[in-house]
Amino acid sequence: MRKIYIFDTTLRDGEQSPGVNLNTREKVEIAHQLEKLGVDRMEAGFPAASPGDLAAVNAVAKAIKNATVIGLSRSREQDIDAVREALIGAQDPCIHVFLATSPIHRKYKLKMEKSQVMDTARAAIQYSRKYFSKVEFSLEDAGRTELDFMVEVTAMAVKEGATVINIPDTVGYLTPYEYGNIFKHLKENVPGIEKVQLSAHCHNDLGMATANTLAAILNGADQIEGTINGIGERAGNTAIEEIAMALETRQEFFNAKTSLQLSEIARTSRLVSRLTGMVVPGNKAIVGANAFAHESGIHQDGMLKEKTTYEIMTPETIGLKESKLVLGKHSGRHAFREKLVDLGYELSEEEVNKAFAQFKDLADKKKEVSDNDILALLEEKLTDTPEMFKLDTLYVAYGNQLVPSAKVRILTLDDRVLETEAAGNGSVDAIYNAIDLASGEQVTLSDYLIKSVTQGKDALGEVHVVLTQGELSVQGHGLSTDILEASARAYVDALNGLIEKRKTFTKRVDYKE
Ligand SMILES: CC(=O)SCCNC(=O)CCNC(=O)[C@H](O)C(C)(C)COP(=O)(O)OP(=O)(O)OC[C@H]1O[C@@H](n2cnc3c(N)ncnc32)[C@H](O)[C@@H]1OP(=O)(O)O
Numbered sequence: 001m002r003k004i005y006i007f008d009t010t011l012r013d014g015e016q017s018p019g020v021n022l023n024t025r026e027k028v029e030i031a032h033q034l035e036k037l038g039v040d041r042m043e044a045g046f047p048a049a050s051p052g053d054l055a056a057v058n059a060v061a062k063a064i065k066n067a068t069v070i071g072l073s074r075s076r077e078q079d080i081d082a083v084r085e086a087l088i089g090a091q092d093p094c095i096h097v098f099l100a101t102s103p104i105h106r107k108y109k110l111k112m113e114k115s116q117v118m119d120t121a122r123a124a125i126q127y128s129r130k131y132f133s134k135v136e137f138s139l140e141d142a143g144r145t146e147l148d149f150m151v152e153v154t155a156m157a158v159k160e161g162a163t164v165i166n167i168p169d170t171v172g173y174l175t176p177y178e179y180g181n182i183f184k185h186l187k188e189n190v191p192g193i194e195k196v197q198l199s200a201h202c203h204n205d206l207g208m209a210t211a212n213t214l215a216a217i218l219n220g221a222d223q224i225e226g227t228i229n230g231i232g233e234r235a236g237n238t239a240i241e242e243i244a245m246a247l248e249t250r251q252e253f254f255n256a257k258t259s260l261q262l263s264e265i266a267r268t269s270r271l272v273s274r275l276t277g278m279v280v281p282g283n284k285a286i287v288g289a290n291a292f293a294h295e296s297g298i299h300q301d302g303m304l305k306e307k308t309t310y311e312i313m314t315p316e317t318i319g320l321k322e323s324k325l326v327l328g329k330h331s332g333r334h335a336f337r338e339k340l341v342d343l344g345y346e347l348s349e350e351e352v353n354k355a356f357a358q359f360k361d362l363a364d365k366k367k368e369v370s371d372n373d374i375l376a377l378l379e380e381k382l383t384d385t386p387e388m389f390k391l392d393t394l395y396v397a398y399g400n401q402l403v404p405s406a407k408v409r410i411l412t413l414d415d416r417v418l419e420t421e422a423a424g425n426g427s428v429d430a431i432y433n434a435i436d437l438a439s440g441e442q443v444t445l446s447d448y449l450i451k452s453v454t455q456g457k458d459a460l461g462e463v464h465v466v467l468t469q470g471e472l473s474v475q476g477h478g479l480s481t482d483i484l485e486a487s488a489r490a491y492v493d494a495l496n497g498l499i500e501k502r503k504t505f506t507k508r509v510d511y512k513e
């Protein structure tokens, strides 16, 4: 199987992401993790950019023993000299020089004719070769360069002793078919091409960086360049983890592999995200939080029966513990029952069905139902008292210039419908006055406590109340994503408890007498 060399440029092109700035300590920390991941080559920075970057590249160069460390340079002696200085102490140094070759860059940016581009690139490679045995040359914006000129420049670079020639799709313009064909064409038309490695470097402006890189591999690329999490200039670079896992998962198709320690992928992704401050989107391939999470019932059922029904790779391969079954409104009974068992509940079929119905009600209001939500639901269900009163509807009017008022509709065990309205000092007071009117009970609210049992803006709020009536004191609690509804539920729950308690109390008093 063909080996594909991994050139990581998280510390250079990745750092070009707007808003990202890594200091020396952070670059060294990431470099050590990239070494553990097993990248073959790492581009540590652009030493001519600033004294700070030169120092950071030098620190990486000195720290890394098991990968080639690379510094980027324009085709200018002063930049090349900066790379020389930065790579002092490197075990295996390499310089990466580049010059744009496309008509747009030649005309507007460099203001050079083809011949000047050729001469400038030749001089830069020659100067670099004086100091480095490993020289990578990039034809910047190769993707929009005339094929015949690309052949000429590549042939010159081979002749001058470049060891790797990189064909960047700098602006993410090409399709996989076109990009793959460039590699095929260079392989077939550049004299001496077998003496060098050809490298692919893609950007993701049209979302095709991974596909283009894979097309290059299929057409003979020896090395691929990319970043962790796909960070980089504009829409970013090829995500290395995507290439590694594509080659791993579709080995029979690509017949190529990398030397990466795949189990370090998740850790590397987390570190890069933390130090660059670039959050990985949940749906990002391989390393997004949802990449191994399943929410819908049909998928969860499949996963519980046989994981390969919905997973083409295992989370363990990239160093994650396990797939997640996320409970939400699309989940089904199989996953819900599994969660109950996980949480230590053994419920009858009927109890599961009841709890499942409550869970679906909650899931309609919340994006994701957490373990704590389910525990709270179950506890409420298991401590159910017979419901003399059942809160049916609640309406609250509040404004900072208004007297708060509430309307409630309560259903009773003996099929009555009680509808009342009351004002109060605050919304909760108004609700409680309305419930008092409906129930006809004379009670005192002696305690009221509210807390959030889960996290986020749509968290479940739990309200505990204590009601007293003569010698009797009862607690009630209510749960809802809305605190006013939770308050009403807690009050009604306590009233139901009170009625039950009063029955036992009366029996005891009757017995004593
Ligand atoms: C596709 C890529 O990712 S390329 C790498 C991009 N990365 C960076 O640019 C980050 C580091 N860059 C920097 O810190 C600065 O741009 C520096 C220090 C390199 C240069 O700064 P300045 O001297 O102020 O020049 P500035 O960036 O404004 O302009 C770039 C100059 O380099 C020239 N240039 C661009 N690419 C090359 C090249 N490969 N070889 C030689 N000259 C080049 C431009 O034509 C322009 O020249 P001009 O001043 O004669 O018009």
Ligand SMILES: CC(C)C(=O)C(=O)O
Binding pocket: 013, 072, 098, 138, 139, 140, 141, 166, 168, 169, 170, 171, 201, 203
């Ligand atoms: C410096 C080069 C290789 C680059 O990053 C690009 O062309 O995208």
Ligand SMILES: [Mg+2]
Binding pocket: 013, 168, 170, 201, 203, 233
């Ligand atoms: Mg780039």
